[in-house]
Amino acid sequence: MAVPIFTFNVNHKLLPGRVTIGKYDGTHSCLTAATTADKVLVHSPHRRMGLAVGRVVPSDANKELALLNINQSVMSICAGQLSLTEERDTLVVGTPTTLLAYDVENNTDVFYKEVSDGASVVVIGKLGSIPNPLAIIGGNCSLQGFDYEGNDPFWTVTGDNVCSLALLDFDQDGENELIVGSEDFDIRVFKEDNIVNEQTETEAVTALTAFRGNKFGYGLANGTVGVYEKLQRLWRVKSKNRAVAIYGYDLNGDGVEELITGWSNGKIDARSSRTGEVIFKDNLNHSVAGIVEGDYRLSGKNDLICCSVEGEVRGYNLSRQVNVRSDVYGGSVNAETEAIRDLFTKKQALMLELRNYELNSHFSEISVGEMGQQLAVANQHVGIIPAQTRLQTGIAVNMGTEDKPPHVEISLSTNNETVICAVMVFAEGIFEGETHVLHPKESEVTSRLDVALYPPRDVPVDIHIKALVGYEGSQHYHVFELTRQLPRFSMYAVLVERTQDVGSFLSFVINERLQRIAMWVNQNFLLLTDYEVVGDLNVTFLSLRDNTEVTLSMESNGRMEIITKNMALAGDIVQSLATFLNLEELQVSANFPEEQEKIGELIQKVSALQDVRLRLGAEMADHSGLIRSLVVRAEDARHLDDMKSMRKWYLELNEVNTDLIRGYNIRCKNHQELLDALKELNVIIQKAARLRVGKYKTNTVNLCRIALKNNNLNSLVKIMKTGEA
């Protein structure tokens, strides 16, 4: 329980995740946040008054507030130094269709850009070797970086909608890399256009923050927060609340930043970035909206500033507080009492375990058979099972029955008359929650239980199983715990031969022995018996999700072919193979007629939708002219006491209004369709890129982009096929 060094209230609702701080005049920090009614609020306690006092005057907050009208819902907001020449911050605001860079000090627009993919996240900073600082926005599957002039020297695509961004010198080469968290649970690291790293998490990655060095913190939509050091996850914790904002700040003054998390229930905690241990916590009265760092007391030091959605703002600087506390109460004494309590608890747990074993030995002389069951049911204080009870498990592909689709089946059974009363499966990313529970009716419990799993995506999953084993009718069960890993491609059943004829394929040459590829097959697919190569490699699998087939074949000369309709799956296979074989780069030739056709349709659709949009825009402009004149006429009539005409004009106005609303709805729908089409387009480019590895992957994205700009469909298809223009 710490006391903040300052608190005040801006008396406006703040939108979660849309809070930033900037020095718009180059010296004074201003808290800036998106508020309701499409506005951005700038709180500038020091700038206007020009007083260099070391405290915030919370009273009469209105004079310190300025509101900017954005007129579109604010999706993201960030302040940072964008201009190379001037030493002050520019405010960048992202909306669903536009990006606005704004000079707050001079009250002018720096640039205003249409961004068709939307700007749901924005960060400002230098990226790679690009000389100018960029405002990098993440939208529907796309990333785009704008400089001060409004040019976009950076553009690339990513797997899904972007939810979070951070800039960090990941490989410590002196240049920043971009870390991107997206809705498909992936954290990707971009070195300029090049993906250098990919890490799959268990939920949509909603927050990212960079630390000094190469650590970064992340937050997921399911309430998990954690810290990565390069590729290694140092720790993570899960809470029932959601992390709205995370930030790296050194609260205890030890030179290492802590991960500060603002939760949806208003809690703020600081955890050691190394161990995840909580070193500080406080509670706001409402959900946290954002956490920033800035010199808000003009003390020359940066304080940690937390804002709640109701406009409450608190500033912390804990290093001072730790001192205060130990001076007065002897903080160390209390740490010791805490330690004593922990030791007591530990002792108690050990004593209990000991008691378990001691009591167990009382019963060890009794033999099983009929006795065991009777004892178990009769005894109200002791849970009994035969000592030799084992839990046997098997994982296999089950082709399903009429009322049950094909699935991966984990069958559990005991080796004697004990029954499995319930099974809890803990795994992340394959159920709606984190657990799947099987609990048969009391009359139907047996010693065997099958768990059906439907992994939705091709990623390896760790599953933790807890099975409750005991005699029928008992009140106490032994818990058997085990952990298994599902291979990446577990939702594929092996087939004897190919039955479907598909024209789409992927082929490439790799310099590898067939046995290594067979090894990869064995590790990544769920097979009853290991696959062994006889002559050329040729295996066919059936996807349990959509009943399509995929064939992998490889001749001894190193020519490999992947035959499947599913371009994304082909990409997954290539990526998994490349990691397994440590391939630096790989160029392939691909032929996916369906996707190629689709890309043509999409391009047409996009241009049609864009035409409609222009037309609708023109219509709206016409209407606004009409409205203006109608209002004037109606008001004139009112002044002349001509109620009849006034009524007429207002009725007409009403009609125009209805038209406008109708037009607006059409525009909304049109816009949504456009967004979807653009997203699909980006996804196809991304899929095409994933068929390749290394520089060929990056090349594909860049070439596709140029082709798209020139509206050159033929070239686009060619790039998809060959990876070259």
Next chain:
Amino acid sequence: MIPFSVFYIMEMELSRVDYTLVGITAPQTMKLLPSTGTGMTQKVTVADQDGVLQVFSVKKGDIQIGFKTLPSAGISRLELGGALGTVKDKIFVSSENEVRGYTKKGKLFLGFDTNLTEHIKSMHVSGSNLLVCGKHAYNQYHDCKDTNSYLCGDEINDVISLSAEKNNRLTPVLACEDRTLRVLDRSSLLHNIEVDAIPTVLHLNGNEGGETGDEILYGTADGRVGLVCIGRTEVNHRWILNDGKHRGGILCMDCYDMSGDGVLDLLIGRQDGTLDIFSLGDDAGDGKLTQRFSYSCNESITSIHGGVVGNAGYEEVVASTYTGFVFGMVSSRTGVCCTRSTFTPLSDISERLENLRMEIDEIEQRVNREREKYQAATQDKVDGLSAIPFIAINDKMTLCREDASYSLVLEVQTPIDNVLIQSDVPVDLLDVERNSAVVSYSACEPASGNYLLATYRCQMNTTRLELKLRTIEGQHGTLRTYVTPLVQPKCCQVRQYKIKPLSLHIRCHSFDHQRPYNILTLKGAFSLGEIHTWVSFCLPEIPEKVPTGDKVTFTFVSTFLDTVLHCSYSKGEAEFKSDNISTISILKDILTKEATKKKIKLDLLCAVNDESVVHTLQLLHPKLKVQLALSKQVSLLEALRELETHDAESLECLLPEYKQILKNEKELLTQYKRQPAHLDRLYGMITDLYIDRHKFKGINVKGKVPQLIEILDKYDLQNLLDFFQQQSV
């Protein structure tokens, strides 16, 4: 646990110091022995469920054991006693059906087997009189000779007697589960005092019963405290503390002057782990106690006692928790700066830590050896058994009156790993703020008997889990919890809770004869025992035992609708009266089913009172109106707020009504949050009412329900009444 516990509430400033950890403790099993001189520290006596009684004192932060008995049967109660007029320093403990007495030096001077059939649940000692209570029976022994006894219709929670020094006679008071305090005179009932909630604990006001020695404080299961004054001829309800907040049930109370201002403070330990201190000043007369301190320790507090233990001259509150922690909340008088000297010097603490660590290392080695032995046994022995003792679970499921939902509390001696909740009836789990466990709902098919499958994965060091759930009346079944503690070898225990068909009803005392009632009468060849079982199948809070007498009556009130139900039954005949037709309909269905199971033929007679429907709707009217207004205001709030940000000036032009909404924004939102889906529940009740009413007339109106909902959405009492009437034609 809150790591740093210094509080600034009122003028009190207390911090926690842990003394020792014993086994699981039952309520009221820890007391401080009286001080032997002014300024001297007092000794602590504590008894646990392992049957160990110990007395210890605290020197320089470390405990020094006075004496410690060997483990035996679990101790259910600890009392102090002594000859009237002398210092009460004799220790009495009850376990199973035995009472033992020890001197403060540890000499056993009394071993008394009561030969009662029930185990002793509560006990009180007054001079040479020993009062013990089992589940239903009260017995009084004078010098260990059976003198008086009384058999109570419902469970007895606590027993006490009015101050014998001041009254010159023995007046026992029993706190009973049926919401009464029973005052006895020898073997007969003197007064039957009705209270609002289930009394759980009794304490003499100011430890001696006030000036006249006849004032008794009682704590209730819903967290309230009351004071009654019990005279020979009349009973005076002085006050009941009712601050509208929902709090955990009270497990223990004590009176002690913590602040040193000459006014006694009331110390309260609750089931939810809160330790409260109230001032029992003059203004206590009107039930306005001032809260001086509050602390939360995340596990239920079983005993509490004020005194001087750790440091001479410093008052503190000593408390014991369910899992066996004995700790003090150490004070420093106002104005006196809390300096290091009040705490134990650092060196002593580190020595203590070192000792503890060594002790733990030793145990750890033993555990490792045993663990290997166990592992080996599971590998080698062909026909051995693995037998793991149950870990004690303290669980309680109670109906909260305020929001008509159940709260389920699970408390385990050791940290919990996870809890699986399974139900074969539809129930909603509600979010509990205090509960930090990560909940995950699993998909489930009703066909496999599962309507709810949820797991709670607990955070570090969670020994107590609180859940809240909402039931639907008319649906009955079982809720199961599978609790897995963190202890190796991992085991889990099942707990079952019956969800009764009329789950939202609670017992009450008064019955309003003025309301229009629907009457269900049953006649048939059933015994009193059978009908009692059926009724207890339908309704909560029915005593296990069949009450004595020919005719049994119970009155219930619905926590959600405030409708009442009156049951009276005897052998071969039963009558149920309720102003809510749905209640009668549910009863009718269940009773018929139960009787058919037993192959008993029933004659059912239903007298439906048409006015009752109007009456129920009128009863609902204010609730519905409030809820509708609330949901309307909340939905307006967003728009009004936008106006506020957009153009602050335009606010001036708003209707006062809207201005009010903006002003009360916070209250509205908290109120709305507190009662999730309240409106939906009300709609559900009205729909049931509508269907049930017509069911009794033999008309199926399910098809008209959408029409009803439409009327409810544009609610107007008259329209609704008309709709109900019109259909009946």
